[in-house]
Amino acid sequence: xxxxxxxxxxxxxxxxxxxxxxxxxxxxxxxxxxxxxxxxxxxxxxxxxxxxxxxxxxxxxxxxxxxxxxxxxxxxxxxxxxxxxxxxxxxxxxxxxxxxxxxxxxxxxxxxxxxxxxxxxxxxxxxxxxxxxxxxxxxxxxxxxxxxxxxxxxxxxxxxxxxxxxxxxxxxxxxxxxxxxxxxxxxxxxxxxxxxxxxxxxxxxxxxxxxxxxxxxxxxxxxxxxxxxxxxxxxxxxxxxxxxxxxxxxxxxxxxxxxxxxxxxxxxxxxxxxxxxxxxxxxxxxxxxxxxxxxxxxxxxxxxxxxxxxxxxxxxxxxxxxxxxxxxxxxxxxxxxxxxxxxxxxxxxxxxxxxxxxxxxxxxxxxxxxxxxxxxxxxxxxxxxxxxxxxxxxxxxxx
Numbered sequence: 001x002x003x004x005x006x007x008x009x010x011x012x013x014x015x016x017x018x019x020x021x022x023x024x025x026x027x028x029x030x031x032x033x034x035x036x037x038x039x040x041x042x043x044x045x046x047x048x049x050x051x052x053x054x055x056x057x058x059x060x061x062x063x064x065x066x067x068x069x070x071x072x073x074x075x076x077x078x079x080x081x082x083x084x085x086x087x088x089x090x091x092x093x094x095x096x097x098x099x100x101x102x103x104x105x106x107x108x109x110x111x112x113x114x115x116x117x118x119x120x121x122x123x124x125x126x127x128x129x130x131x132x133x134x135x136x137x138x139x140x141x142x143x144x145x146x147x148x149x150x151x152x153x154x155x156x157x158x159x160x161x162x163x164x165x166x167x168x169x170x171x172x173x174x175x176x177x178x179x180x181x182x183x184x185x186x187x188x189x190x191x192x193x194x195x196x197x198x199x200x201x202x203x204x205x206x207x208x209x210x211x212x213x214x215x216x217x218x219x220x221x222x223x224x225x226x227x228x229x230x231x232x233x234x235x236x237x238x239x240x241x242x243x244x245x246x247x248x249x250x251x252x253x254x255x256x257x258x259x260x261x262x263x264x265x266x267x268x269x270x271x272x273x274x275x276x277x278x279x280x281x282x283x284x285x286x287x288x289x290x291x292x293x294x295x296x297x298x299x300x301x302x303x304x305x306x307x308x309x310x311x312x313x314x315x316x317x318x319x320x321x322x323x324x325x326x327x328x329x330x331x332x333x334x335x336x337x338x339x340x341x342x343x344x345x346x347x348x349x350x351x352x353x354x355x356x357x358x359x360x361x362x363x364x365x366x367x368x369x370x371x372x373x374x375x376x377x378x379x380x381x382x383x384x385x386x387x388x389x390x391x392x393x394x395x396x397x398x399x
Contacts, residue, residue, distance in 0.1 A: 004029050005122050008049035010039040010066065011084070012058045016107070020053060020084070023111050024118065036061025040069060043076045051122055053105070056085040056096070064099060071100035078128075080121050084109065166223050172198050176269050179206060180361040181327075181387035182368055184380070191218035191260065192329050192383035193226050197233075199266065205233045207264040208327040208387050210281065212303075213256065221258045225250060225304065229264060239264045239277035240314035243304060247279070251308035259305040263327055265389075267319075272391060274317040274325070279304045282333060285326045285352050286317070293349045296325075319391045324360070326352055327389075331382035332367065335375050343374050360388040 006029040021030045033039040056063035070076040083096045086107040181194040191211025211222045228246045261281040280303035283295045301312035335343040364386045
């Protein structure tokens, strides 16, 4: 049942109080005060009034002073006040409204007008109270959202830190090849990664991957995948075997059901042979000396970590002098612009084909910058990872 609203009638004439009380008590609870001090005390009671009908001309403390004190007190300032008085001059009404009253009723009162004004002001007060409650609920909800948002942002920042700390900033240096890579995490960090390291005097391993998911789980899964590849490659010269073991290890206790696409390469510096395994990743591009582009389109198995026991295959390519391999993640080809157009494979192939002489670092930065320019400012939705490997020695054979 809805709570009955309460009205405080303040007048030094009991007859006036009785007239108003008889009119309003069928619908409202009535409180009464015969002077200003009683009115202030009633307004500060445990169950204060919802509306005050206040006479102006009273001894000791007039209605203006009562109104001033009520409106200057945080505990009572929101109680609406209607002056009920025989004073009907414009300046009298103006003074009362300036002090914070919301309306005026003149004596002798009109019952119909009193009922309408009282009903209207109480309805407005009720609506304001409901609005305040709604605003408080919204503020509490917003605070919860902000707390969760800050927690998530901290997690994303941790994930980004893990991600960037795990990829090398310095690359193997050789007169026979050059290699460079970059990783630019998106706002919601994912699990892109790359790696490049010397296995022995004749071999270098480089790889690129893209983990499903976001935040710390994806970053940790990425770190595991990268570590497993490097550990296995130190004793295993087969990219297929490396990926087989990485897959089986990542499938263990994979409660988050994460997976990673991989492209793993082992390059023989002496012979120019490139051994590769593609586990569900974007096909790299090979640029020949004449500027033509060949996608390395073979797929040797599905993404890694989804199902154990999968047997991956491998493929050999013979690199010629002055050929370049470009590895990338879908943050390049699936970058979209404001017209919802994808950067796409064709645009990347043309960019790579049109690239003139320059270092692999310049090539990688050019690909990333062109992708950003295509997307537009502050629109990067996914990690952008690019790795370029350039072979720069004529193939030799043993005597």
